[in-house]
Amino acid sequence: MLARFAEIQSGSQLAADVCIIGGGPAGITIARELTGTGLSVLLVESGGLEFDKETQNLYRGVNERGDFSLHKSRFRLFGGTSYVWGGWCAPLDEQDFESRPWVPNSGWPISKEDIDPFYRRAQSLFEIDRYRYQVEEWDFGSTPVFSLDPDKLAHRMWQISPPTEFGPVYVDQLRKSENVRVLLYANVTKVSVDPDGSSISGVTLRDLNGREARVSAAAYVLACGGIETTRLLLTSGQEAPGGLGNTEGLVGRYFMEHPHPDAGGVIFTTAAEDFRPYYEKEFESRNIVVGLGPSADAQRRLGILNCSVAFHGPLYHEPSAGMDSALKLSRALEHWQWPDNAGAHIATVLRDLDDVLRESYLRATDGKIRGFGLIARTEVAPNPDNRITLTSDRDELGMPRVRLDWSVGELERVTVEETVNLVAQEFGRLGVGRVQINQLLLENDDRWSRNLSWFGHHMGTTRMSDSPGQGVVDTNCKVFGTSNLYVASSSVFPTCGYANPTLTIAALAIRLADHLKVLAKSDRLRES
Amino acid sequence: MIHFGRRQFCKARRRLLAGLVSLPVAIVAWPKSPFRSDGIASALRRVFNDSIDHQVAIGHRYLAQEPGEASRQWLAGQVCGDLSMSAGVPAQALLVRLRSLRHDDFCRGDLVEIDGWLLARSEARLFALAALSFPA
Ligand SMILES: Cc1cc2nc3c(=O)[nH]c(=O)nc-3n(C[C@H](O)[C@H](O)[C@H](O)COP(=O)(O)OP(=O)(O)OC[C@H]3O[C@@H](n4cnc5c(N)ncnc54)[C@H](O)[C@@H]3O)c2cc1C
Numbered sequence: 292m293l294a295r296f297a298e299i300q301s302g303s304q305l306a307a308d309v310c311i312i313g314g315g316p317a318g319i320t321i322a323r324e325l326t327g328t329g330l331s332v333l334l335v336e337s338g339g340l341e342f343d344k345e346t347q348n349l350y351r352g353v354n355e356r357g358d359f360s361l362h363k364s365r366f367r368l369f370g371g372t373s374y375v376w377g378g379w380c381a382p383l384d385e386q387d388f389e390s391r392p393w394v395p396n397s398g399w400p401i402s403k404e405d406i407d408p409f410y411r412r413a414q415s416l417f418e419i420d421r422y423r424y425q426v427e428e429w430d431f432g433s434t435p436v437f438s439l440d441p442d443k444l445a446h447r448m449w450q451i452s453p454p455t456e457f458g459p460v461y462v463d464q465l466r467k468s469e470n471v472r473v474l475l476y477a478n479v480t481k482v483s484v485d486p487d488g489s490s491i492s493g494v495t496l497r498d499l500n501g502r503e504a505r506v507s508a509a510a511y512v513l514a515c516g517g518i519e520t521t522r523l524l525l526t527s528g529q530e531a532p533g534g535l536g537n538t539e540g541l542v543g544r545y546f547m548e549h550p551h552p553d554a555g556g557v558i559f560t561t562a563a564e565d566f567r568p569y570y571e572k573e574f575e576s577r578n579i580v581v582g583l584g585p586s587a588d589a590q591r592r593l594g595i596l597n598c599s600v601a602f603h604g605p606l607y608h609e610p611s612a613g614m615d616s617a618l619k620l621s622r623a624l625e626h627w628q629w630p631d632n633a634g635a636h637i638a639t640v641l642r643d644l645d646d647v648l649r650e651s652y653l654r655a656t657d658g659k660i661r662g663f664g665l666i667a668r669t670e671v672a673p674n675p676d677n678r679i680t681l682t683s684d685r686d687e688l689g690m691p692r693v694r695l696d697w698s699v700g701e702l703e704r705v706t707v708e709e710t711v712n713l714v715a716q717e718f719g720r721l722g723v724g725r726v727q728i729n730q731l732l733l734e735n736d737d738r739w740s741r742n743l744s745w746f747g748h749h750m751g752t753t754r755m756s757d758s759p760g761q762g763v764v765d766t767n768c769k770v771f772g773t774s775n776l777y778v779a780s781s782s783v784f785p786t787c788g789y790a791n792p793t794l795t796i797a798a799l800a801i802r803l804a805d806h807l808k809v810l811a812k813s814d815r816l817r818e819s
Numbered sequence: 820m821i822h823f824g825r826r827q828f829c830k831a832r833r834r835l836l837a838g839l840v841s842l843p844v845a846i847v848a849w850p851k852s853p854f855r856s857d858g859i860a861s862a863l864r865r866v867f868n869d870s871i872d873h874q875v876a877i878g879h880r881y882l883a884q885e886p887g888e889a890s891r892q893w894l895a896g897q898v899c900g901d902l903s904m905s906a907g908v909p910a911q912a913l914l915v916r917l918r919s920l921r922h923d924d925f926c927r928g929d930l931v932e933i934d935g936w937l938l939a940r941s942e943a944r945l946f947a948l949a950a951l952s953f954p955a
Pocket residue numbers: 312313314315316317318335336337338363364365366367368369370371372373375376377378379380477478479480514515516517519523746747748749779780781791792793794796
């Protein structure tokens with residue numbers, strides 16, 4: 292069933308077995324999993340089926356780094372940020388789950404093996420081929436992938452979703468569901484706790500016209516995205532100092548995003564055809580991307596994070612920062628967008644005008660591809676000082692807006708530098724190409740991190756742990772200190788690998804749905 | 820230390836690129852040039868197949884980073900090892916050795932960075948030898 296908040300009488304009291312807060316990929320996945328279970332499920336979503344500016348404005352906040360805007364890197368409508376996402380899917384690697392002595396605060400309380408079956412189940416949600424993320428599982432035709440030295444490099448693989456827009460793709464299924472109700476334009480503004488402080492008694496719903504209602508449920512799932520979930524916890528539970536689940540002051544800490552620096556480029560010293568698996572996007576009639584990254588052994592030996600580099604943008608002459616910026620500007624303008632850091636890009640184009648003109652001329656006239664730019668996507672180390680807090684400024688619903696205060700550190704720079712270096716070593720050894728590194732990556736200051744691309748991967752601020760002293764949720768994604776409040780979001784990731792997060796979000800959401808089903812069967816949904 | 824203006828820098832970068840790509844190709848006859856014509860120079864001519872300017876530019880930049888290596892004899896020893904670099908060295912033998920050195924450098928991870936290009940140390944040394952052998 293699908294309804295709008297306006298159709299419900301203000302002051303109503305709604306009830307459900309499970310209340311899911313947020314209708315993005317995470318919330319929709321759980322709702323789908325609970326379809327047909329006999330549980331009454333209420334999914335409350337802030338937005339409608341279409342984008343609207345007033346609702347989106349609720350996402351405004353401050354990013355102290357200033358390189359992306361909080362209201363442009365996540366979307367507030369049914370389907371959530373899948374409204375704009377790119378569809379790149381990849382699971383985390385085995386070592387991403389491990390505690391690595393050289394990466395402070397690393398380690399998940401679960402292993403890759405624990406989540407593997409859920410990755411496989413999540414795969415079909417994204418309208419992609421069966422689960423296969425090893426290059427060996429693909430047929431690249433007459434040009435195989437390079438045979439890499441496992442001490443240095445390993446292949447990375449993404450399967451590319453159409454990209455699935457979760458709103459339009461799954462709305463009908465939920466509309467038809469007999470046990471799932473979706474309530475649009477319903478903003479949760481507060482999560483209330485019982486007087487004993489451990490179980491959630493209800494949530495408050497509001498809309499932009501001042502109407503209000505309450506929901507009470509046996510279990511609640513926060514699925515509002517990596518920043519908003521945290522904001523709700525910090526805002527709610529006035530009885531608990533610092534917010535819900537925050538006795539240890541960890542809610543909002545360890546924020547992570549994947550920086551995407553331009554890493555340089557590769558110029559072929561062999562036939563371009565030899566690189567086909569790395570630049571061609573279609574194999575076996577499927578869309579995939581093959582990249583490279585430091586092997587687990589290399590990460591350990593070099594003391595670096597996980598990372599990937601992939602080809603982007605053919606080169607007709609040679610890599611240049613100016614051309615990279617020109618392409619970024621033109622791609623953004625094609626989508627009628629004005630990039631946040633447009634000024635910096637324009638300055639780079641002007642500084643490199645010579646190269647930009649030459650490259651553009653060769654593109655238009657010559658057409659012979661000599662190489663490719665390299666874009667990196669690196670893990671960032673979990674750092675408690677990278678943090679979301681509340682400001683005194685309030686949104687139209689009276690909720691404090693968020694401030695994001697964080698930095699990208701030296702380990703991330705070294706990680707990308709070492710990764711590019713390993714690629715240069717391997718391409719050189721194989722005699723196939725020469726690599727030019729973005730020289731900013733060689734300076735041990737923060738200049739490299741001032742011109743990064745970001746793609747709305749907000750992770751880490753309610754991290755999973757097996758003890759409340761180290762995290763906000765337990766291995767079942769239940770908020771420590773509460774009996775019936777769960778989180779389905781990339782905010783639970785203790786570390787983030789290089790992989791885009793949504794496949795993992797969906798896998799964890801399915802796992803959580805299974806857990807709720809088991810609890811419901813034994814009548815323990817409102818666990819105490 | 821060599822200082823490049825912005826425009827010169829761009830040109831040098833282009834030359835550098837051309838130099839990099841030129842090394843692996845087959846040896847062709849070297850055009851007559853006004854440069855030195857000793858044994859090392861003539862052996863180098865037979866290794867490079869295109870304007871030696873490219874290699875010289877890279878070599879100068881390498882030497883600016885490693886001024887302690889600015890000796891032709893020393894560099895020739897590093898690059899040629901037992902094959903003393905002279906006009907009589909078979910070019911093919913020299914190329915085979917250079918390729919093997921380069922391969923070993925890449926395997927060992929012994930790279931040098933010049934204008935962002937990550938090169939095998941042995942090829943940077945070869946270019947440095949060219950820079951000292953063919954002064955502009
Ligand atoms: C430009 C861009 C490109 C991206 N590309 C990729 C990619 O290629 N691969 C990838 O894996 N990821 C990508 N992402 C990230 C991806 O979109 C997110 O990981 C994913 O959408 C997160 O799903 P979610 O359900 O956790 O959160 P969201 O999608 O953000 O959904 C949260 C939902 O909660 C609702 N909500 C928020 N607050 C409230 C409230 N108080 N009450 C009720 N409802 C509320 C919102 O309206 C929204 O519908 C990209 C993101 C961006 C911005």
